[in-house]
Amino acid sequence: MSEFPLANLPKDKIVSQTRRAGGRSSPPLDVSSGDTFCSRQADASSRSRCQSARGGERSGPEAVSLTPCRSCTATMAESEYGRFVDWEKMGELAHSSGPSHLSCTDLRDLKQFARQGLWSQNHGTRSQVYQQLIRDVPCRTVTPDADVYRDIADRVGRRRSACSLPLPDFVDGGQVPSYCLNSDGTGAVRKIATCIANQFPDISYCPVLPSIIALLLHFSKDEAECFEMVCRLLACNDPGRRLLDQTFLAYESSNMTFGDLVSKYCPRVHKLVVASSQDVLDVYSDWLRWIFGDLPLPYAARVLDVFFVEGYKVLYRVALAILKFFRKVRAHQLETSGDLKQDIHTFVQGIGNFVTSQKLLEKAFAIRLFSRKEIRLLQMANEKSLQQKGITVKQKRQNVHLAVDADNFHSDIVSSKEMRNIWSWVPERFALCQPQLLFTTSEHGCSLTRFYAQCQGNEPTLLLIKTTEGEVCGAYLSTDWAERTAGNKLSFFGTGECFVFRLKPEMERYEWVVIKHPELASAPAAPDSSQTASTLTTNSTSESQDDPSSRLSPFLATRHFNLSSKTASMFMAGSLDFILVGGGDGNALYIDADLNYGRTARCTTFDSPPLCSETFQIAVLEAWGFQDAINS
Numbered sequence: 001m002s003e004f005p006l007a008n009l010p011k012d013k014i015v016s017q018t019r020r021a022g023g024r025s026s027p028p029l030d031v032s033s034g035d036t037f038c039s040r041q042a043d044a045s046s047r048s049r050c051q052s053a054r055g056g057e058r059s060g061p062e063a064v065s066l067t068p069c070r071s072c073t074a075t076m077a078e079s080e081y082g083r084f085v086d087w088e089k090m091g092e093l094a095h096s097s098g099p100s101h102l103s104c105t106d107l108r109d110l111k112q113f114a115r116q117g118l119w120s121q122n123h124g125t126r127s128q129v130y131q132q133l134i135r136d137v138p139c140r141t142v143t144p145d146a147d148v149y150r151d152i153a154d155r156v157g158r159r160r161s162a163c164s165l166p167l168p169d170f171v172d173g174g175q176v177p178s179y180c181l182n183s184d185g186t187g188a189v190r191k192i193a194t195c196i197a198n199q200f201p202d203i204s205y206c207p208v209l210p211s212i213i214a215l216l217l218h219f220s221k222d223e224a225e226c227f228e229m230v231c232r233l234l235a236c237n238d239p240g241r242r243l244l245d246q247t248f249l250a251y252e253s254s255n256m257t258f259g260d261l262v263s264k265y266c267p268r269v270h271k272l273v274v275a276s277s278q279d280v281l282d283v284y285s286d287w288l289r290w291i292f293g294d295l296p297l298p299y300a301a302r303v304l305d306v307f308f309v310e311g312y313k314v315l316y317r318v319a320l321a322i323l324k325f326f327r328k329v330r331a332h333q334l335e336t337s338g339d340l341k342q343d344i345h346t347f348v349q350g351i352g353n354f355v356t357s358q359k360l361l362e363k364a365f366a367i368r369l370f371s372r373k374e375i376r377l378l379q380m381a382n383e384k385s386l387q388q389k390g391i392t393v394k395q396k397r398q399n400v401h402l403a404v405d406a407d408n409f410h411s412d413i414v415s416s417k418e419m420r421n422i423w424s425w426v427p428e429r430f431a432l433c434q435p436q437l438l439f440t441t442s443e444h445g446c447s448l449t450r451f452y453a454q455c456q457g458n459e460p461t462l463l464l465i466k467t468t469e470g471e472v473c474g475a476y477l478s479t480d481w482a483e484r485t486a487g488n489k490l491s492f493f494g495t496g497e498c499f500v501f502r503l504k505p506e507m508e509r510y511e512w513v514v515i516k517h518p519e520l521a522s523a524p525a526a527p528d529s530s531q532t533a534s535t536l537t538t539n540s541t542s543e544s545q546d547d548p549s550s551r552l553s554p555f556l557a558t559r560h561f562n563l564s565s566k567t568a569s570m571f572m573a574g575s576l577d578f579i580l581v582g583g584g585d586g587n588a589l590y591i592d593a594d595l596n597y598g599r600t601a602r603c604t605t606f607d608s609p610p611l612c613s614e615t616f617q618i619a620v621l622e623a624w625g626f627q628d629a630i631n632s
């Protein structure tokens with residue numbers, strides 16, 4: 001018997017040995033698909049070996065990797081998992097050229113197998129891997145299974161044919177992607193979706209569900225088996241494991257989170273989207289459709305391979321990689337349609353002309369993304385913003401460009417168009433807000449005390465400076481200026497969402513150095529030798545040490561990171577004598593008490609050069625708030 005056991009993994013190395021689902025323990029992962037693939041312990045010169053005899057030796061706990069046995073390949077005909085498949089459309093996936101016996105003793109190996117596509121060329125093996133991985137998902141005690149489907153499907157089938165069944169309302173007009181399904185398969189998608197709606201009345205918004213059903217039907221023996229797998233994904237009750245969004249609030253906050261990630265990890269793509277689209281989030285809101293709908297089956301299935309092993313973060317990675325390849329291809333195109341949103345869909349549908357599925361995944365995992373904890377905090381902050389604005393059901397969102405109303409906007413420093421560009425940089429939960437002028441030297445005078453009085457109580461704020469030489473620079477500051485008085489001595493505060501920028505002579509944004517260099521957050525803490533760091537302290541102002549459990553630690557708070565230097569967390573500081581933004585080799589911005597003179601230098605916190613002339617005189621200084629902003 002061919003095996004892919006997890007039972008002999010150490011308890012701290014496995015996803016789950018025996019998850020309880022409906023009161024039953026799930027068995028260890030154990031797959032077999034015809035031909036046998038075996039492994040033996042690897043040595044230093046060869047980390048894997050194959051044994052092609054059926055019933056071969058099982059790997060011991062020391063085994064570290066596997067490779068396919070080339071003698072274990074066979075042509076894949078219509079198998080027990082091919083009932084809904086149109087094999088003429090399957091191309092190379094219709095041939096079984098990968099291992100059908102797998103043995104794994106470490107979760108890290110399992111991740112690598114998924115990323116490398118070890119089972120991707122064997123339809124039967126992949127089908128059984130999916131079955132066992134999904135069976136291991138922790139679910140609610142009462143989760144609909146195959147028997148439930150057989151009972152309700154008979155009643156549904158008697159009323160009308162499967163192909164004529166309407167999709168549930170929570171699909172929101174989504175279509176059924178055919179992938180490589182035959183006519184029975186496309187009808188089965190509608191039937192299964194109808195039965196799921198019957199069993200999950202709490203689902204209010206899940207447009208990707210038809211795509212998930214369609215994909216899993218390729219690897220299911222029958223409709224009931226596919227129904228049970230999808231139900232387990234929907235009924236997952238592990239609070240730390242996110243699989244499918246089922247409400248508009250979760251869906252929209254995911255879109256906002258993806259927009260934030262694009263802004264931070266794909267700045268050139270983000271710049272292209274801002275320049276080409278009237279509604280930035282409208283473009284990003286299709287990110288899940290790119291993966292589950294537009295990607296051809298070989299690519300979508302490779303995404304599922306890693307998604308079932310590693311979780312939701314994989315989807316963000318793949319979508320970011322898609323945008324990176326899109327920008328690269330678009331840069332060499334002489335003509336475009338003028339509709340960026342449609343151009344992305346067209347690119348993804350034809351992605352096979354430009355990049356292989358393996359290269360797509362390699363690009364995705366080369367992105368040095370935030371930790372799962374940080375992404376969860378960002379998602380929660382976005383959900384909170386939407387909830388407090390009453391956006392919990394589908395409605396048209398005010399887009400980024402219209403958030404800055406050209407007819408009512410006035411600044412002595414920037415035009416409405418320039419403000420729109422700055423607004424596209426701020427976190428998505430604040431891009432929902434209108435800019436609100438809090439302070440300007442033109443009206444309130446050149447007083448730092450007055451600046452604090454006007455700005456306190458507002459979080460975040462945007463600082464704009466125009467010099468007498470016509471240069472324009474500024475900073476997005478995440479935290480209320482009232483936090484400057486939290487301690488007995490001058491301290492830096494704020495979070496890693498702070499950034500600095502310049503608009504003239506050219507536009508450029510500089511984010512927290514840890515975003516582009518996450519290795520700075522993994523080194524052991526060390527004393528800082530800079531003079532600034534020795535005279536100033538840093539504190540996590542957004543977290544009260546008196547009652548640490550009463551508040552959610554904010555996204556990109558320094559307490560989440562093991563920083564090697566204090567200079568990496570010097571975001572903002574203020575006294576009655578000056579304002580500081582950034583630290584390290586120098587301050588990104590220093591403003592004096594009269595709001596008259598300032599300095600700028602190369603800054604370690606943001607890895608930024610001087611933002612304008614190193615010593616400058618201020619012509620106008622403005623502070624902007626975010627109308628109706630929700631502090632997170």
